[in-house]
Amino acid sequence: MTPQLVTTIAELRSLLDRHRAAGRSIGFVPTMGFLHDGHGSLMRAADHDNDIVVVSIFVNPLQFAPDEDLASYPRDLDHDREVARSNGVDLLFVPAVEEMYPQGEVLTSVSVAELSARWDGASRPTHFTGVATVVSKLFNIVGTCRAYFGRKDVQQLAIIRRMVADLSIPVEVVGCPIIREHDGLAMSSRNIYLSAEDRAAAVVLRRALDAGEQALYAGERDPAAVAKVMTDVVAAEPRARIDYVAVVDPLTLATPDRIGAETQLLIAAFLGQTRLIDNAAVRTRPESS
């Protein structure tokens, strides 16, 4: 069934209130559009768990710095509607910037200070405050729901989980696996920016994560040593330039002195002008059950 296109906050609220009043559960997938199968996997998870699935498409100006790619961020609503249709989406919420920010200037900001300062936040200082602000607004609009986020943006996921807990937002946050191309590159709307050569070289992010994971499995417990293994893989690819490589605790995203049972490997690198991120969650001890 073709999803219903909704462009105003009032109409979305009224539709969702009616569904909730009828006892139907709501699954919500916030996106910036230009949907790929990573988004598709979130929609399928939302469709599996809930009666009604709403997907938002909003390229949020707050999370772009002035020198970033807001104006050129890829858009294709026809294709997005098709991805939504084929993944069981009921409502497609596509508000204009004026609908979301009618007063123009947004004076209010939501931020999760400590989790936002490092890694992607160090490279993009205002980014996560923009994300947390718009996601909390979208949660207020959608209301009680399950919300689906990809683990590819794992720092974003940690920030949103913490925001939801700290502010008692009535949303259950569900983190979903990273969806990859056949050669291992994590799906991203920004992959379209890559030249053919950079696209081929971009698999180096996944290869670096694999090397870090293998070092952990081999018993390495020093975060700096694991990071060096990863860095060396990227350094061997002349088209890639490292932004950061990190070996961190999954909850705090801080680098531990010594690696524990669960570790999050993070990597960000430039291929040409395009900055890509990827990550892997690694459990270094067998699960006891």
Place this chain on the structure above:
Amino acid sequence: MTPQLVTTIAELRSLLDRHRAAGRSIGFVPTMGFLHDGHGSLMRAADHDNDIVVVSIFVNPLQFAPDEDLASYPRDLDHDREVARSNGVDLLFVPAVEEMYPQGEVLTSVSVAELSARWDGASRPTHFTGVATVVSKLFNIVGTCRAYFGRKDVQQLAIIRRMVADLSIPVEVVGCPIIREHDGLAMSSRNIYLSAEDRAAAVVLRRALDAGEQALYAGERDPAAVAKVMTDVVAAEPRARIDYVAVVDPLTLATPDRIGAETQLLIAAFLGQTRLIDNAAVRTRPESS
């Protein structure tokens, strides 16, 4: 009827969800307790407009600076229950700090930057971020409702209104008149800190506002001249020490070059160690209808 005492977020949500499912409207009055008739007036307004009235009592650590009066802030739950009972309150939500902030540290903050920096925010730099954070959390807990705030804390009211608009919080914010003692002193839980002499001298805040208002009615349109009239009144009271006097636009809280049709007079002053605030909204032109 004695209001029902609720101490957990889960129980409050479950009670309010049942009321909403039955079609009952919710009025919400967030407080820090030690209730006086200023709070009573908010409860009566909430009771008049809604089917169910919930009052929260939570002395929020986030909005106190380390050198402020968090530990000594006055508390009297028995008296608060009586004020709630006699003003039609159905539910009294009194969470422990551990219930509101189970992780101890709150990493997430909500702030309305521009409106929070001046006046009370200049004297208390972290105060309004603490207020906006806890109020947005309380709104997430209570859910869709009308929420009642006194105009005595007019900067707080402006910040909450802006936060609700910017973040699309499903709450209707209602501002209620300042309730005063017989001699004109605005009711405040902190008035109990005043010595008998300071209590008598504290009427100077209201007298300064009256003088400013009269200057406006007499045609004065220069904000600095109106502020000077107010300052002179306070200066004549040796027990009072001015923190700030301001003549501002009601929405932006900024001082205009020239006074328009609506003006907000603000004053903060110390009597002994106790900081008191008061304000008056003045319409300088007759309403056209």
